[in-house]
Amino acid sequence: xxxxxxxxxxxxxxxxxxxxILCTPKVDLAYTEEDAHTSVHQAEExxxxxxxxxxxxxxxxxxxxxxxxxxxxxxxxxAEAKNLLRNEEFxxxxxxxxxxxxxxxxxxxxxxxxxxxxxxxxxYLFKVSVVSSxxxxxxxxxxxxxxxxxxxxxxxxxxLNLEPEVTSDAKP
Numbered sequence: 001x002x003x004x005x006x007x008x009x010x011x012x013x014x015x016x017x018x019x020x021i022l023c024t025p026k027v028d029l030a031y032t033e034e035d036a037h038t039s040v041h042q043a044e045e046x047x048x049x050x051x052x053x054x055x056x057x058x059x060x061x062x063x064x065x066x067x068x069x070x071x072x073x074x075x076x077x078x079a080e081a082k083n084l085l086r087n088e089e090f091x092x093x094x095x096x097x098x099x100x101x102x103x104x105x106x107x108x109x110x111x112x113x114x115x116x117x118x119x120x121x122x123x124y125l126f127k128v129s130v131v132s133s134x135x136x137x138x139x140x141x142x143x144x145x146x147x148x149x150x151x152x153x154x155x156x157x158x159x160l161n162l163e164p165e166v167t168s169d170a171k172p
Contacts, residue, residue: 031090039097040085043078046104050074053111061122062114067107074103 050071058064081096 031094033090036085036090036093039094040081043081043097043100046101047074047078050104050108050111053108057111057115060115060118062118064111064114067111070103070107074100074107
């Protein structure tokens with residue numbers, strides 16, 4: 001009995017300890033200037049990568065107007081982070097840079113998806129065009145052959161039904 005009571009107390013202690021650890025708010029670590037510069041640089045790289053993806057999608061013919069708005073938001077947040085960096089508010093700089101990286105990576109992923117979608121639609125339309133052209137040419141040739149057979153029969157019947165006429169003013 002005494003043993004089971006100890007094990008129950010231990011498990012209760014560990015449960016309370018786990019709840020306490022999980023429920024305590026996380027303490028923000030103090031960010032250094034180097035952390036802020038690194039996060040701003042990563043945000044810039046993410047934006048450049050996203051712009052490249054958006055340009056590729058636009059070159060393929062995708063509608064990138066919604067991506068333009070996302071990119072504007074990311075650039076606005078990056079500019080705000082750079083202003084906060086000058087004011088030495090490094091914690092907010094890292095936060096805004098992380099948000100910027102998230103928005104830019106979402107825009108890059110969506111641009112990639114749009115590019116793939118446009119390319120697949122282009123391939124589908126090309127295949128439909130080839131098949132419909134082949135069917136159209138086959139139908140045209142079939143109709144022309146049917147018309148030729150009808151015309152040949154009609155013309156042959158009319159020629160064969162003609163009788164020669166004798167004219168009086170014919171020269172020998």
